[in-house]
Amino acid sequence: MHLTRAKARSALAGIDLRVAIAFWLFGLINNIFYVIILSAALDLVGPNIPKATVLLSSIIPGLATKLIVPYLIHLIPYSARVVVLAVLSTCGMLIVALSPAHAVVAKVAGIVLANISSGAGEVHFLALTHFYGTTSLAAWGSGTGGAGLLGAGAYALATTTFGFSVRTTLLSSAVIPVGMVLSFFCLLPLDPLKTAGSKGSEYDPLPVDEQPERHEIEEEAAGLLTRDESAAAVSTISTMPRSGAHFLLQDLQTKLHRAKGLLIPYMLPLFLVYASEYTINQGVAPTLLFPLASTPFKQYRAFYPTYGAIYQLGVFISRSSLPFIRIRTLYVPSVLQLLNLVLLTAQALFMFIPSVWLIFGIVLWEGLLGGLVYVSTYAAVREEVEERDREFSLGAVTVSDSAGIFVAGLVGVVLEGQLCSWQVAHGRDWCRRL
Structure with missing residues (x-):
């Protein structure tokens, strides 16, 4: 971990405020619906349905979107993407808000729509940071953290x-x-986007008379792939018709090879930290309850949104720290997050931590770890991936956090019910009073 005054001064020097504010707002707005929906999980589905059900209906469309969108999004102009994202988000939230309380299917449909927008938005805006430098990435990270803090905090304040x-x-x-x-x-x-557009994009198919010769394709493939992969790719290329569709297919094949190289250094640690923390949030946190007399709460339903707000505070702090703090070993905080999961699961079973205030501290630490891995991962991609591959790579890595949340949702559906049943069997029926 590197923290120096010189680095802080360097990071803050020459910041374009318009870029910083715009990307902070992009991060805030793109993520806030997701946070509000998760904070409202208990109220949307009731106490008898696992809160991870809402998580799964949120994350499955987002995961599917992130699996597909990085390979196709370049076909849509930047300005059109933003309008589509806004329309999808608004329609999704209106469906959730206006559906009757008993219409769980309709609410889930609205959640799906809003989270397709959120997933595509994360791919779009992270890829956009390629054109606007480190300031945009730091501002985006802080904005997403702000979404968690404002979304969870505002929901808890408004309803509680x-x-x-x-x-x-x-x-x-x-x-x-x-x-x-x-x-x-x-x-x-918008000048950086106009400049990029005027130079042409690596994604655009070339006219037949401008297609590269075989030796040019070989040189490009050799720079992106291993020797064996390059030979196989060039062999395939040489036998295909020289058409725009062919170059789109070639582009897709190249991207898939690039994605493989992102798996171990960037995707896996991000996956691990998200799988651990969202298992805590959706499977364990609803059962981290104490007698009301020993807490600041008047009702048991107040525990869950409060944990969410504290977690999001930690996320906001760490996601805003990129100009000052960077971690180089992404796997260390991922393992620490896994230990948090083990600790809090043991607490739900055996209640050996005597005070809810200590749980608040652990949940804050959980948020700090998760946010730090998030921003450090994308900062590493920006620094370590070649410029020609960077826009795609920033978007492609987003699938790893959604995959982690998806796994956490599957685990949480079972885990919450099992933990609650254990508590009831051992004389603690608080989880039934939500």
Whole structure:
């Protein structure tokens, strides 16, 4: 971990405020619906359905989107992407907010729509940081952390402290995506995108008379692939018709090879940290309960959104730390997060930690670890991946956190029920009083 005053001064020097503010808002708006929906999980599905059900309905469409979108998104103009993302988010939240309380299927459909937007948005905006430098990545990370803090905190305050209904709280959030559109068209300097477009894109198919000769293809393939892979790719290329469709297929094959190289250094540690922390959040946290008299709460349903808000505070702090703190070994915090999962699962079973305030501290630490791995992973991609591959790589790595959350959702569906049943069998029925 490197933390120096010189590095901090260097990181803050020459910041383009328009870029920083725009990407902070992109991160905030793109992620806030996801956080609000998870914070509202208990209220949306009730106490008898595992909260991981909401997580799965959130993450499956996002995971599918992140698996597909990095390979196709270049076909859609940047400006059109932003409008589509905003429309999908608004429609999804309106469906969730306006559906009757018993219409769980309709609510899940709205969640799916909103999270398709969120997944595609993460791919889009992280890829966009390629054109705007480290400032944009740091601002995006901080904005996503801010989404967690504001989303979870605002939901907890609105429904617990101020007594607003869930419907009113969700409905009022449906206008937020307008800010994404305004930030893109009115705040973000668009010259870097216009310049990139005028130079042409590696994704664009070439006209037949401009297609490269075989030796040019061999040189490019050799630079991207291993010797054996390069030979196989060139062999395939040489036998295919020289057409625009052929070059699209070649581009897809090249991207798949690039994605393999991202797996171990970047995707796996991000997957591990997310699988651990979301298993905690969705499978374990709902059962981390104490007698009300020993806590600051008046009802048991207040534990869950409060844990969520504290976790998001940790995420916000660490995701905002990129200009000052970087970790170079991504696997260390991933293992520490796994230890958090073991510790809190043991607490749910045996209740050996005497105070909820200590649990608050552990949950804060959990958020700090998760946010730090997130921003450090994408910073490493920006620094270590060649420039020609960077835009694609930044988008492709996003699938790893969604995959981790998906696995956590599957585990959480079973784990929460088992932990609650254990507690009831041992004289603690608090999880049934939510």
